[in-house]
Amino acid sequence: MPFTDLVKEFETFAFKDYFEAVRPGDVQKTLDRVDARTPLGRQDLLTLLSPAAKNFMEVMAQKAQQITRQYFGRTIGLYAPLYISDFCSNHCTYCGFNTSTGFKRTQLSLEEIEREASAIFAMGIRHILVLTGEAPDKTPLSYLTAAMKILKKYFPSIGLEMFPMDEDAYAALTAAGADSLTVYQEVYDRKIYGEVHPRGRKADYEYRLLTPERGARAGFRAVNIGTLFGLGDPMGEAFIAGVHAKYLEQAFPHVEVSLSLPRMTKAAGGIAPKNLLSDKGFVQCMLAWRLFMPRLGITISTRESAPFRDRLVHLGATRFSAGSRTDVGGYVVHTQDTTVQFEVTDTRSVEAVTRMIQESGYQPVFKDWEMF
Amino acid sequence: MAEDVLILGNKRFSSRLFTGTGKFASKTLIAPMLAASGSQMITVALRRVDPTADQGNILAHIPETVTLLPNTSGARTADEAVRIARIARAAGCGDFIKIEVITDMQYLMPDNHETLKACRILAKEGFVVLPYVMPDITVTQQLYDAGAAAVMPLGSPIGSNRGLEMRAMIQRIIEVSKLPVVVDAGIGRPSQAAEAMEMGADAVLVNTAIATSEDPCLAGKAFSLAVMAGRMAFLASLAGTRKGATASSPLTGFLRE
Amino acid sequence: MRINLNGSPVETTSRSLSDLVAEQGLNPLSLIVEYNYEVVKQASWGEIHIKDNDTIELLNFVGGG
Ligand code: SF4
Numbered sequence: 001m002p003f004t005d006l007v008k009e010f011e012t013f014a015f016k017d018y019f020e021a022v023r024p025g026d027v028q029k030t031l032d033r034v035d036a037r038t039p040l041g042r043q044d045l046l047t048l049l050s051p052a053a054k055n056f057m058e059v060m061a062q063k064a065q066q067i068t069r070q071y072f073g074r075t076i077g078l079y080a081p082l083y084i085s086d087f088c089s090n091h092c093t094y095c096g097f098n099t100s101t102g103f104k105r106t107q108l109s110l111e112e113i114e115r116e117a118s119a120i121f122a123m124g125i126r127h128i129l130v131l132t133g134e135a136p137d138k139t140p141l142s143y144l145t146a147a148m149k150i151l152k153k154y155f156p157s158i159g160l161e162m163f164p165m166d167e168d169a170y171a172a173l174t175a176a177g178a179d180s181l182t183v184y185q186e187v188y189d190r191k192i193y194g195e196v197h198p199r200g201r202k203a204d205y206e207y208r209l210l211t212p213e214r215g216a217r218a219g220f221r222a223v224n225i226g227t228l229f230g231l232g233d234p235m236g237e238a239f240i241a242g243v244h245a246k247y248l249e250q251a252f253p254h255v256e257v258s259l260s261l262p263r264m265t266k267a268a269g270g271i272a273p274k275n276l277l278s279d280k281g282f283v284q285c286m287l288a289w290r291l292f293m294p295r296l297g298i299t300i301s302t303r304e305s306a307p308f309r310d311r312l313v314h315l316g317a318t319r320f321s322a323g324s325r326t327d328v329g330g331y332v333v334h335t336q337d338t339t340v341q342f343e344v345t346d347t348r349s350v351e352a353v354t355r356m357i358q359e360s361g362y363q364p365v366f367k368d369w370e371m372f
Numbered sequence: 373m374a375e376d377v378l379i380l381g382n383k384r385f386s387s388r389l390f391t392g393t394g395k396f397a398s399k400t401l402i403a404p405m406l407a408a409s410g411s412q413m414i415t416v417a418l419r420r421v422d423p424t425a426d427q428g429n430i431l432a433h434i435p436e437t438v439t440l441l442p443n444t445s446g447a448r449t450a451d452e453a454v455r456i457a458r459i460a461r462a463a464g465c466g467d468f469i470k471i472e473v474i475t476d477m478q479y480l481m482p483d484n485h486e487t488l489k490a491c492r493i494l495a496k497e498g499f500v501v502l503p504y505v506m507p508d509i510t511v512t513q514q515l516y517d518a519g520a521a522a523v524m525p526l527g528s529p530i531g532s533n534r535g536l537e538m539r540a541m542i543q544r545i546i547e548v549s550k551l552p553v554v555v556d557a558g559i560g561r562p563s564q565a566a567e568a569m570e571m572g573a574d575a576v577l578v579n580t581a582i583a584t585s586e587d588p589c590l591a592g593k594a595f596s597l598a599v600m601a602g603r604m605a606f607l608a609s610l611a612g613t614r615k616g617a618t619a620s621s622p623l624t625g626f627l628r629e
Numbered sequence: 630m631r632i633n634l635n636g637s638p639v640e641t642t643s644r645s646l647s648d649l650v651a652e653q654g655l656n657p658l659s660l661i662v663e664y665n666y667e668v669v670k671q672a673s674w675g676e677i678h679i680k681d682n683d684t685i686e687l688l689n690f691v692g693g694g
Contacts, residue, residue: 058622058624283627399692416691421687421688432659462661579694
């Protein structure tokens, strides 16, 4: 079944009623399945995301920690984002980069990209995530592939978080050195999706929904998806995101699938979040996903605060960004007067994050693989 | 590794392998088996004398350093179990008693209800009570309230050598029990003993598999090593089950809502 | 005199518990004697005089799990 059909199946699903009906005994049964090493089904994921599971958080945490250590060891991968262009023609109502916010747009030249790259490299980072807004005329494929060639000199692993492209464009980018693709659906709820993406290229829900699949087919070895918490009902969204991740894992065995948990924060021009996700809800999603998918990568950005991230090390996270700048050229090229996409809350240096990870009894991993 | 002892009554056990005296080809094998296995507690049974049988004293084959655990086998009611326990103590066997009340003569399954009744009486009389039960969470809690010193759920039917057929139930008992959990009956192979210990059992009781092996000394040693390996694995948190049941919240205690 | 010995009615001429043990041909070393539901120490066996209808159990420890 294509994933679009799977999503349709849940469009009429009464999440609220279902979640409310979950009893503690159901949670226990799911946890027993975890102990018995029985793979969890979708119903188990719903159970773990229910209010009833909130009373089992510590047990879930212990199990999640143990499973994460079993599959990933005591490691946390580190990466840093590199924003190369904030030109964007989209109208996402929640984003500070959207086309109607009046700030001066910036785009790095190839020479500037290299300067940023070498600064990030000097911080010790070897895994980079390259970001743009959606303005293909400003950032044509030729520009992007040229950027890859430069970055490849510095970074063994290059991830992309740009705009949805077709398979051929992705194939060109993987050939040029990109190896992982991040694309968030933002919100799986089709109605809300329509409301927050009123016009423009991004208004095409299904094209975006199938982007991870196109990427997987085009040769990315890792795909990172997620939902932007703050738009739809958090637990319903977390459920569909989990189902999406599982679908990708099963359909593309060669691809390493990860989930992120971006939570809305205040950003210039953005709307205020409606469905705030609490810290407890955040942790519950992480734990539920981990028990549902033992091999799932879980990426935590610097949107989250330092003390909170310190805790997440023990709760199933596998990858952290560190030393992040979320404005174009923010490392060395333009150190003032640029607009950030979101506020960095954990402002610690790569060194400080590294130290925290080590002190927590984990190993920071800068470079976890390299192609020959 | 720090000292790891199991305390029952006022005694400390560094060996978590309990053994039994049943079914040995010769009583003379018991002492060497105890020496080889390092077991510090062994069960004995009380019977009406049979004038036609060998009346050699089984207690003479058990070194004084080993704690005797008389059982109440043969009892079909709580009253009978209580009577056997009192006789055993009066006969100088010490305060330890394994309550075993069996009404199911087909599979020799213990009767939890009568066992609990006997436990209430004997614990009040100062016995160190180790009840042999069907794995059951409610009964485990009631035994704790009744003053038992441990709970001894069966792994599978007595003498069946089928291992941990009750795995899921025993797992739950290990998670919730406030009493030490001793897996009794059915453990037929050292690997099964190791598995029970890895799951977090506090000790295992093995009789038939050792007594009826070709070489009880070697078998006793094998079980003892398996029990140690399983225990170490548990302490090293391979299983992580006990941890999951702790009341405090080391990982999520920081979350409020 | 008729007593209840190990659950069966038995005719005996023994006057004391020591006599009874000897009459039954048992090795006293490992024997446990329960006289009317009370365990009697070996040193006192001679002092207990058997009466009609007494209930006596002669027990010993055997191998068992
Ligand atoms: S979320 Fe992305 S696509 Fe939408 S406005 Fe912001 S930068 Fe553009």
